Amino acid sequence: MIQIFKDTQQLSQAAADLFVQAANEAVQEKGRFTVALTGGSSPIQMHQFLAQSPYREQVPWEQTYIFWGDERWVPLTDEQSNAKMALETLLNHVPIPKNQIFPMWGKQEPEIFAQQYEETLRQHLGQTEPSFDLILLGMGDDGHTASLFPGTAVLQEKEKWVVAYYLEPKQIYRITLTAPLINQAKKVVFITYGEKKADALYEVLEGRRNPEQYPSQLIQPQNEAIWLVDEAAYRRLSQAK
Numbered sequence: 001m002i003q004i005f006k007d008t009q010q011l012s013q014a015a016a017d018l019f020v021q022a023a024n025e026a027v028q029e030k031g032r033f034t035v036a037l038t039g040g041s042s043p044i045q046m047h048q049f050l051a052q053s054p055y056r057e058q059v060p061w062e063q064t065y066i067f068w069g070d071e072r073w074v075p076l077t078d079e080q081s082n083a084k085m086a087l088e089t090l091l092n093h094v095p096i097p098k099n100q101i102f103p104m105w106g107k108q109e110p111e112i113f114a115q116q117y118e119e120t121l122r123q124h125l126g127q128t129e130p131s132f133d134l135i136l137l138g139m140g141d142d143g144h145t146a147s148l149f150p151g152t153a154v155l156q157e158k159e160k161w162v163v164a165y166y167l168e169p170k171q172i173y174r175i176t177l178t179a180p181l182i183n184q185a186k187k188v189v190f191i192t193y194g195e196k197k198a199d200a201l202y203e204v205l206e207g208r209r210n211p212e213q214y215p216s217q218l219i220q221p222q223n224e225a226i227w228l229v230d231e232a233a234y235r236r237l238s239q240a241k
């Protein structure tokens with residue numbers, strides 16, 4: 001499902017609304033809410049809404065468990081850290097217990113950390129049908145999502161939930177949830193805006209199937225993904241209609 005917004009403020013507010021709704025539904029149903037945040041710049045405005053009234057009071061923070069969809073393998077003090085961004089724009093401003101926040105960063109080797117993160121997820125996502133209540137995703141100009149980058153081996157992963165690997169072009173380790181786990185989520189929301197995303201958005205949603213080049217095509221959750229896009233990102237799709 002695609003929802004189109006005039007500007008990033010309206011789009012980010014809609015994302016915050018979906019967050020509040022998913023959180024309350026999950027807590028009503030089973031007493032807790034598990035969510036994976038996205039990194040990059042796209043979620044910042046949504047975080048700022050959630051950190052302020054009236055949104056701040058509408059989220060059951062005491063019952064919320066925060067994970068990440070992906071991370072650059074850098075300490076929490078590094079400007080590249082997705083967790084640092086989320087702490088500064090959202091998590092440091094809301095009453096969430098600190099032991100319910102699970103950044104993708106540790107002192108061990110990234111591959112070992114990935115295995116341990118998966119074990120932690122297995123303890124939190126439920127036994128019978130393990131799934132996140134909500135996964136937020138962004139999309140890069142190249143069609144990547146989380147750290148599922150074009151042409152990487154992680155795109156073929158069928159078993160593991162979390163994978164760390166060296167991303168040669170960017171000269172950095174990345175750690176990411178895999179498509180099989182993302183697709184088990186109860187709700188997946190993409191936050192995508194800006195002219196620079198227009199070509200990739202078109203290819204992902206209307207182009208021929210080619211997830212090696214456009215990994216966002218791998219995201220096909222049991223319940224349809226919700227794409228929140230602005231008019232600039234939607235431009236090529238609107239021309240095609």
Ligand SMILES: O=C1O[C@H](COP(=O)(O)O)[C@@H](O)[C@H](O)[C@H]1O
Pocket residue numbers: 038039040041042043069070071072082137138139140141145146147
């Ligand atoms: O590297 C990453 O990029 C994508 C897209 O970032 P954005 O700045 O265009 O929003 C992001 O979704 C991912 O979490 C991040 O690690």
